[in-house]
Amino acid sequence: MSMLQVENIQKSFGKTEVLKNISFSLEKGEVLAIIGSSGSGKTTLLRCLNFLETPQQGKIIVNGNTLFDAETFDKVSDRELRRRRLHFGLVFQNFNLFPQYKVMENITLAPTLMAKEQIRENGEYMGAKNMRQAQQAIRDEAEQLLRKVGLYEKRESYPCDLSGGQQQRVAIARALALNPDILCFDEPTSALDPELTGEVLNVIKGLKCSDSTMIVVTHEIGFAHDVADRIIFMDGGLIEEEGTPQQVIDDPQSARTREFLARFNQFGD
Ligand SMILES: Nc1ncnc2c1ncn2[C@@H]1O[C@H](COP(=O)(O)OP(=O)(O)O)[C@@H](O)[C@H]1O
Ligand SMILES: [Mg+2]
Known part of the structure; x- marks a missing residue:
């Protein structure tokens, strides 16, 4: 069984049909890159x-x-929606850290809120029976995640004192703190100066080694080629071409894919 199955997704804004009929699946530990x-x-x-x-x-x-x-979706309660959302983590293009909170707090805030809710409802949060225990576990986990993204030393800094690349690495740690099944990245390096993209891409590469399941929307075609197990090329709200990096990037079958990639080869990425 696939970890993720997306079946016939259609989304319009008013009369504009933005996603026409999107279906794909993803196995545990796989990295899917979406280009377009x-x-x-x-x-x-x-x-x-x-x-x-x-x-x-x-x-x-x-x-x-x-x-x-x-x-059936209109019958789902807000609380249930929040619970379902936890299966996915999302890292945005512009980091979206909370500017008023230190690095450590940015990471622990959401798990702390979740622990409060779960202890109130179920009497425990990941083995912790009260908030003091939960908070210790959340802090320990956050420290580990900060080590993983190479920013333990910055745990007491504010986002404004970090470079864009560092802020994005904190945003990745923050998304991981909720233990999502699937981590999604929306152009994680496109707001960064070129010299800062490498550190963020390296963190994502490192996550692949630890078997995270990921979907990465990216314009870094070389990165997608190296790290992704599969590539989807989207065009006009449809999946125009899908396959391994070797198939889609090295040997594209669709004229639209070839045209898109040719523009990258011409201007670099
Ligand atoms: N909230 C929205 N309301 C209306 N149109 C939207 C909205 N969000 C996105 N769109 C339109 O949907 C299309 C796809 O946008 P988007 O998903 O952002 O594409 P991409 O990320 O590939 O650049 C665009 O034409 C965009 O203008
Ligand atoms: Mg976009």
Whole structure:
């Protein structure tokens, strides 16, 4: 069974059909890169997966559980929606850290809120029976994640004192702190100066080694070629071509894919 199955997702804004009929699946530990021109629907697709947008049609199934079904979705409570959202983590283009909180607090805030809710409802949060125990566990985990992204020394800094690359690495640690099944990145390096993209791409490469399942929307074609197990090329709200990096990037079958890649080869990425 695939970890993620996306079936026939259709999303319109008013009369504009932005996602036409998107279906794909992803296995545990796989990295999927999504490439495509601006406006092809990549961000909308990630937002649908994170329930930030509601598709008009389709299903999203994680580990065999139907998390989204357009037919029945209006009956889902807000609390249940928040719970379902936890299956996905999202790292945005512009980091979106909370500027008023230190690095450590940026990472511990969401797990702390979740621990409060779960201890109140179920009497425990990941083995912790009270908030003091939970907070210690959350802090320990956050320290580990900061070590993983190479920023333990910056744990007491504010986002404004970090470079863009460092802020994005904190945003990755923050997304990981909620233990998502699938981590999604929306052009994680496109707001960075070229000399800072490498440190962020290296963190993502490192996550692949630790078997994280990831979807990365990216314009870094070389990175997608090296790190992705599979590539989807989106065009006009459709999956125009899909396959291994060798198939899609080295030997594209569709004229649209060839045209898109030729522009990258011409201007660099
Ligand atoms: N909230 C929205 N309301 C109306 N149109 C939108 C909205 N979000 C995205 N779109 C439109 O959907 C299309 C796809 O956008 P997007 O998913 O951001 O593409 P990409 O990430 O591939 O550049 C664009 O034409 C965009 O203008
Ligand atoms: Mg986008």
